[in-house]
Amino acid sequence: MPSFNDHGRIPARKLVLLALMVALSMGLHAVENMIPFLFPMPGIKLGLANIITVICLYLFQRREVLIMVVLRVILVGLIAGNFLTPGFWISGSGALISFLSMAAACRFPKFSSVGVSLVGAAAHNIGQLMMVSLLMGSKAVFYYLPWLLAWAVPMGLLTGFSAKAAIKALRNTGLDDTIEP
Amino acid sequence: MGTMVSIEVHADPKADKAPTQNQLKEAVLASFDRMERVSAQTDRYEASGAADVQKVAAAAGTGRWTTVGDDLFYLTDQVQKRGNLLVDPTLGPLIDVWDIARETGTLPDPAAVAAALARTGMDKMALNHEVPAEAAGGQSPNGGGIMLTEAGMSLDLGAVAKGYAVEKAWESLQASGLPIYGIINAGGNIKTLGQKPDGTMWKIGITDPTDKTRCMGNLLMLQGEAVATSGDYQKYFESEGIRYHHLLEPSTGYPGMENHAVLVVAANGFDTDYYSTLLFLLPSEEALNLAETLPEIETIIVSRDNKIYVSSGLKSRIEWTYQGGFTLVTP
Amino acid sequence: MSRHDWILLAGMMMAAALAFTLLHWWGTASQTEGLVLHVAAPAQTAAAGTENEVLEGLDGIRLEETTAAALEGMSMTRLEAAGEERYWQIQGAQGTLVLHFEPGRGIEILKAHCPDQVCVRTGFIQKAGQSIVCVPNEVIVSLQTPYKNTEKEDVDAILQ
Incomplete structure (x- = not known):
């Protein structure tokens, strides 16, 4: 349990940073909701909150990132008022599947944060689509798959480069030293 | 057909x-042949012009009887006997107008429809159950004579x-x-x-x-x-x-x-x-x-x-x- | 970006291009000809009291109050043949939705009581496999090639 101290607690400084990241991802989520739709398709969003997930994957342990993602999904659901509605499950499954694939992609050092983001963006869209299909008992939505895959490319690049810049900046501040175990 | x-x-x-x-x-x-026989008597569209209906149309308005085969005679006789005016075997001129309309894809001139309609009507069709003498050597013993009383009339048994x-x-x-x-x-x-x-x-x-x-x-x-x-x-x-x-x-x-x-x-x-x-x-x-x-x-x-x-x-x-x-x- | 990122990027773009090609090839095989409407909606719930909101701007339009089940399997060929615009009002999870058929353009969701209006902005669909999804209302409208009448092989003859 390298990330926890002897008492099984997350160090205060790290806890604060994690909380900050959750807050940031929620903030980005809110910003994203304020931007009018770009494509009238289910699941097509900028996925700005993914930036935070990518950053965290490089700074924290995977299980901590998972906790952060789950927290974000639940809190956003509560705030948006769609907790436990179809919309909640759809965005939740997107976020979770995206996290799982990015966590897997992270293990290959050959991918940079941009590559990881691309994987995450595609997985995010596919995950949402699968949930929509499951919830509504209809395969019809897979018609959108090509658009979602295509949209994942610029989306992944955007989050990837943002995350890359953020990680670099964070490393420059030396902040990350304090959070590595 | x-x-x-x-x-x-x-x-x-x-x-x-x-x-x-x-x-x-x-x-x-043999079954196909039997159908062919019906067709040969009733088909207005027969290219050879051999169908009995065409002979009836050609003689329309001349006051002469046309001897027709058993199938055509039976059909016209049955339809006339049943008497419901909605099923009319004399709609030939009207159907011609609509055939042209279908081919050209344009609605017929109402005047043309009215003119055709004037040349239809079961009351202008006479049937003679006695096979006229001149047809004694004809091919269908159960046939009969048909006469359309006005020129330009024709039979259509499509229905x-x-x-x-x-x-x-x-x-x-x-x-x-x-x-x-x-x-x-x-x-x-x-x-x-x-x-x-x-x-x-x-x-x-x-x-x-x-x-x-x-x-x-x-x-x-x-x-x-x-x-x-x-x-x-x-x-x-x-x-x-x-x-x-x-x-x-x-x-x-x-x-x-x-x-x-x-x-x-x-x-x-x-x-x-x-x-x-x-x-x-x-x-x-x-x-x-x-x-x-x-x-x-x-x-x-x-x-x-x-x-x-x-x-x-x-x-x-x-x-x-x-x-x-x-x-x-x-x- | 590392070399592997580039490979990944190229792979994704190729996958998307391939998917588009397949979709195009499949979707344009038939336009509305021979297609049927598929409408999935939650089980009938009580009207959410939002009808006025939804129905704004629909003056003079003849709305047919109906259910998803009644619209299911509606033939697009038949609708096109009838040649008139149709407006159907169905019940979603959050309120009413108005479906609009226009000859030559297809089906759209004209009005819906939902926050994001993604379904309304999707616009018209007219090809096989296309769909409109309203997540908040739990409604999917799609066009599908009809399940070929499986009984057809069973029958002794077809009366035309």
Whole structure:
């Protein structure tokens, strides 16, 4: 349990940073909701909150990132008022599947944060689509798959480069030293 | 007859003495020949000009009798005897006008329709049951004389000829005496022969009148039963979103606009064809009521507003597979 | 970006291009010809009292109050043949939705009581496989090639 101290607690400084990241991802989520739709398709969003997930994957342990993602999904659901509605499950499954694939992609050092983001963006869209299909008992939505895959490319690049810049900046501040175990 | 006709015949496996392939073939060919004979007398579109109807038309207004074959005479006689003016064998001039309209895709001039309409009417058709003397050497002993009293008149038996032809083909197969079962399918007219070896009823797919590629259900048919459909989807053209089909209303000269399709089941092929045309031209509910009073026929009526009416005797004999935008009306 | 990122990027773009090609090839095989409407909606719930909101701007339009089940399987060929615009009002999880058919253009969700209006902005669909999804209302409208009448092989003849 390298990330926890002897008492099984997350160090205060790290806890604060994690909380900050959750807050940031929620903030980005809110910003994203304020931007009018770009494509009238289910699941097509900028996925700005993914930036935070990518950053965290490089700074924290995977299980901590998972906790952060789950927290974000639940809190956003509560705030948006769609907790436990179809919309909640759809965005939740997107976020979770995206996290799982990015966590897997992270293990290959050959991918940079941009590559990881691309994987995450595609997985995010596919995950949402699968949930929509499951919830509504209809395969019809897979018609959108090509658009979602295509949209994942610029989306992944955007989050990837943002995350890359953020990680670099964070490393420059030396902040990350304090959070590595 | 302007349609593909198929005659499908199988040897009954339960028969003591199975017919040979040759016997089957001959029975089917004889049956086709019988249909051909009906066609040769009634088909206005016969290129050779040999059809009896064409001779009748040529003599129209001359005051002379034209001797016609048994089939044409029987058909005109039957239609005239039944007397309902909605089924009129003298609509030839009117049908010509609409044939041209369909080919060119443009609505006919109302004046042309009115002019054609003036040259129609069963009251201007006379039938003579005595075969006129000059036709004594004629080929059909049961024929008779027909006279159309005004020039420019012509017969069109399109409303009944096919159902009658199917009936005659069926009689021909029956007359062969072979242990066979099968089905005669002339598109909109079908008649079943014998029983299927597995003992199940004959199953006939009913075409969706609004989408010819699909069936909206199956009709279960008894052995030796005939069925016919008159539908606005069989022959038509469209102008300004309105479908102008081939089933003309004899009083107005325009296509009947009450229904999409009318299916009639009866023992006799002629009856199915006759009544499907007649009922098609009546308002749906009136058509259903009329059918209920006639014990020899059963019907399915698809109205213009997509309601389906089924006569009481058929209700248990339809397997609906698809009803789309139709509403089944159960009175 | 590392070399492997580039490979990944190229792979994704190729996958998307392939998917588009397949979709195009499949979707344009038939326009509305022979297609049927597929409408999935939650089980009938009580009207959410939002009708006025939804129905704004629909004056003079003949709305047909109906259910998803009644619209299911509606033939596009038939609708096109009838040649007139149709408006159907159905009940979603959050309120009413208005479906609009226009000859030559297809089906759209004209109005819907939902926050994001993604379904309304999707616009018209007219090809096989296309769909409109309203997540908040739990409604999917799509066009499908009809399940070929499986009974067809069973029948002895087809009455045309």
